[in-house]
Amino acid sequence: xxxxxxxxxxxxxxxxxxxxxxxxxxxxxxxxxxxxxxxxxxxxxxxxxxxxxxxxxxxxxxxxxxxxxxxxxxxxxxxxxxxxxxxxxxxxxxxxxxxxxxxxxxxxxxxxxxxxxxxxxxxxxxxxxxxxxxxxxxxxxxxxxx
Amino acid sequence: xxxxxxxxxxxxxxxxxxxxxxxxxxxxxxxxxxxxxxxxxxxxxxxxxxxxxxxxxxxxxxxxxxxxxxxxxxxxxxxxxxxxxxxxxxxxxxxxxxxxxxxxxxxxxxxxxxxxxxxxxxxxxxxxxxxxxxxxxxxxxxxxxxxxxxxxxxxxxxxxxxxxxxxxxxxxxxxxxxxxxxxxxxxxxxxxxxxxxxxxxxxxxxxxxxxxxxxxxxxxxxxxxxxxxxxxxxxxxxxxxxxxxxxxxxxxxxxxxxxxxxxxxxxxxxxxxxxxxxxxxxxxxxxxxxxxxxxxxxxxxxxxxxxxxxxxxxxxxxxxxxxxxxxxxxxxxxxxxxxxxxxxxxxxxxxxxxxxxxxxxxxxxxxxxxxxxxxxxxxxxxxxxxxxxxxxxxxxxxxxxxxxxxxxxxxxxxxxxxxxxxxxxxxxxxxxxxxxxxxxxxxxxxxxxxxxxxxxxxxxxxxxxxxxxxxxxxxxxxxxxxxxxxxxxxxxxxxxxxxxxxxxxxx
Numbered sequence: 001x002x003x004x005x006x007x008x009x010x011x012x013x014x015x016x017x018x019x020x021x022x023x024x025x026x027x028x029x030x031x032x033x034x035x036x037x038x039x040x041x042x043x044x045x046x047x048x049x050x051x052x053x054x055x056x057x058x059x060x061x062x063x064x065x066x067x068x069x070x071x072x073x074x075x076x077x078x079x080x081x082x083x084x085x086x087x088x089x090x091x092x093x094x095x096x097x098x099x100x101x102x103x104x105x106x107x108x109x110x111x112x113x114x115x116x117x118x119x120x121x122x123x124x125x126x127x128x129x130x131x132x133x134x135x136x137x138x139x140x141x142x143x144x145x146x
Numbered sequence: 147x148x149x150x151x152x153x154x155x156x157x158x159x160x161x162x163x164x165x166x167x168x169x170x171x172x173x174x175x176x177x178x179x180x181x182x183x184x185x186x187x188x189x190x191x192x193x194x195x196x197x198x199x200x201x202x203x204x205x206x207x208x209x210x211x212x213x214x215x216x217x218x219x220x221x222x223x224x225x226x227x228x229x230x231x232x233x234x235x236x237x238x239x240x241x242x243x244x245x246x247x248x249x250x251x252x253x254x255x256x257x258x259x260x261x262x263x264x265x266x267x268x269x270x271x272x273x274x275x276x277x278x279x280x281x282x283x284x285x286x287x288x289x290x291x292x293x294x295x296x297x298x299x300x301x302x303x304x305x306x307x308x309x310x311x312x313x314x315x316x317x318x319x320x321x322x323x324x325x326x327x328x329x330x331x332x333x334x335x336x337x338x339x340x341x342x343x344x345x346x347x348x349x350x351x352x353x354x355x356x357x358x359x360x361x362x363x364x365x366x367x368x369x370x371x372x373x374x375x376x377x378x379x380x381x382x383x384x385x386x387x388x389x390x391x392x393x394x395x396x397x398x399x400x401x402x403x404x405x406x407x408x409x410x411x412x413x414x415x416x417x418x419x420x421x422x423x424x425x426x427x428x429x430x431x432x433x434x435x436x437x438x439x440x441x442x443x444x445x446x447x448x449x450x451x452x453x454x455x456x457x458x459x460x461x462x463x464x465x466x467x468x469x470x471x472x473x474x475x476x477x478x479x480x481x482x483x484x485x486x487x488x489x490x491x492x493x494x495x496x497x498x499x500x501x502x503x504x505x506x507x508x509x510x511x512x513x514x515x516x517x518x519x520x521x522x523x524x525x526x527x528x529x530x531x532x533x534x535x536x537x538x539x540x541x542x543x544x545x546x547x548x549x550x551x552x553x554x555x556x557x558x559x560x561x562x563x564x565x566x567x568x569x570x571x572x573x574x575x576x577x578x579x580x581x582x583x584x585x586x587x588x589x590x591x592x593x594x595x596x597x598x599x600x601x602x603x604x605x606x607x608x609x610x611x612x613x614x615x616x617x618x619x620x621x622x623x624x625x626x627x628x629x630x631x632x633x634x635x636x637x638x639x640x641x642x643x644x645x646x647x648x649x650x651x652x653x
Contacts, residue, residue, distance in 0.1 A: 015410030020419070068406070083217040100488070118409050121474070122416035125409065 007033045009064040010042040010077065025128045039072035046087060053086040061090040062136065067098055075106065079088025082111035093132065155357055166346040171232045173339030180332035187325030194318040200244045202306050207237035208265055215272040217278045218285045230276065234269050241265065261306045264299050360416040394490050401483040410471045420465050422508055426459050479595065494619065496535035496644050501528040505563055508543045515550050521559025528565035529572045537616045544609045545636050549578040551603050572642050577635040583628040620644050
């Protein structure tokens with residue numbers, strides 16, 4: 001990895017965000033985590049002021065996405081990321097409370113790489129996040145195509 | 147129109163008809179009476195004419211007798227004698243008839259009583275002259291005739307006859323007038339009666355037409371109301387459907403959104419737990435350090451706490467334990483609601499189902515539990531139906547599970563699944579000999595998260611609520627009959643052929 005992977009965390013619940021971050025850190029991942037609590041801010045960060053996403057052309061990103069956002073649905077963000085030529089290679093991990101099979105199917109169809117339901121059982125939750133951390137440590141994230 | 151007014155109108159009609167009937171009867175009776183009267187009058191008029199005729203006849207016979215007598219005296223031909231005898235006998239007969247005819251009239255009787263002796267006397271005179279003539283004493287006879295003996299009697303007879311005739315004329319006028327009056331009375335009575343009947347008929351027709359109009363208006367109103375009602379029902383159905391959808395969505399969103407904070411509560415409770423471990427380690431270390439400085443060991447194992455510190459630690463653990471178990475429970479409930487709403491949104495697909503096969507498959511999956519509970523499950527002949535397979539599986543497996551779950555301890559279970567057809571519906575019964583349900587709990591057991599009886603079995607109080615929701619969606623009903631300690635029978639009524647269009651549209 002020439003450049004360390006940046007983790008973009010789009011999660012409106014600050015508690016969840018904090019728990020996710022803690023558990024990622026516990027699993028030994030020290031990559032930069034950029035948190036967003038709403039869709040608009042995340043979208044403007046991801047796609048830049050011109051909406052092309054060219055700013056991240058040479059960066060390795062990994063997106064952690066919650067589907068229930070106050071201002072837009074995570075599905076929209078997922079679609080836009082996967083339709084963008086600079087961002088579409090970035091792995092997207094959907095991490096949400098929804099365990100509706102239609103929703104899961106839809107996310108995979110749109111190009112989501114991992115879909116994780118947040119379990120209320122904290123052990124499972126922590127476990128899932130830590131495993132995700134392990135996954136991050138081995139995953140090869142390509143730099144976006146120029 | 148109010149019912150009061152309608153009743154008044156009906157009574158009015160009946161009164162009107164009654165009045166018409168009375169008038170008609172009256173007219174008929176009057177007419178019959180008057181016609182009889184007129185006939186009677188006419189008969190009296192004829193009678194009068196007859197009496198006059200009879201008087202004339204009597205006079206005629208007298209004249210005939212006289213002329214026969216004269217003829218005999220002048221010719222002595224026996225033919226005249228015969229004529230005379232004939233006239234005399236007819237005169238008597240005529241007078242007798244006259245007497246009979248006028249028996250009702252004392253005036254005529256009186257006159258007749260005077261007339262009869264006179265005419266008898268006259269006939270006697272004639273006989274005398276004839277006898278004289280026969281005795282060859284024609285001259286004497288002619289003399290008697292010439293002298294006009296008895297002329298006086300003839301004059302008196304004529305006089306009386308005139309009197310009788312005038313009396314009869316008088317009666318004739320009287321009777322004719324009476325007959326006229328009767329007839330004109332009958333005519334006017336008929337006219338008035340007919341007029342009345344026509345008037346009543348007119349009123350009746352008017353009333354009938356008015357009520358017919360009112361009925362038409364009412365019918366129109368009714369038709370309109372029906373249309374309105376249908377429209378209202380449709381609108382309400384749509385409203386209900388929307389409300390139902392909204393409740394489904396609401397339940398889904400609420401339960402879903404409740405989960406997010408729950409993740410936090412659980413997460414940070416666990417974080418707190420870790421913090422607690424750290425804090426008490428440190429406390430133990432500090433306490434240990436003050437007593438006997440032995441660092442190094444504190445970090446590895448849970449340090450032994452003493453006195454107040456131990457109590458603090460236990461209090462902490464207890465509080466955290468309650469929080470966690472409550473969260474776990476809440477999570478189960480939320481999951482249950484989510485599953486229910488998800489079931490509510492699943493599209494049902496009607497397929498022909500071999501009910502026996504379906505139940506046998508369910509029984510096979512619970513065979514292990516059944517043998518543990520020493521229970522036997524009997525399946526009696528069941529009607530096949532067209533319905534949603536998954537929903538039916540859930541319904542029956544829930545009920546059979548419950549039957550197995552709530553058997554009486556120590557009593558071998560006996561569970562029967564029965565079925566029959568009735569009026570386009572299939573009725574299934576799942577009967578057990580289990581612990582039964584108190585009748586006061588019969589409603590409660592179908593409520594979400596509610597259970598009945600001794601709470602010695604695990605469960606969320608969801609099964610029956612779910613089953614009932616499914617049965618309702620399949621267009622059926624379900625009920626329970628049970629007593630405490632005497633087993634339960636759950637009855638499910640489902641349409642034999644359920645079509646998706648009926649309810650999927652609704653959900």
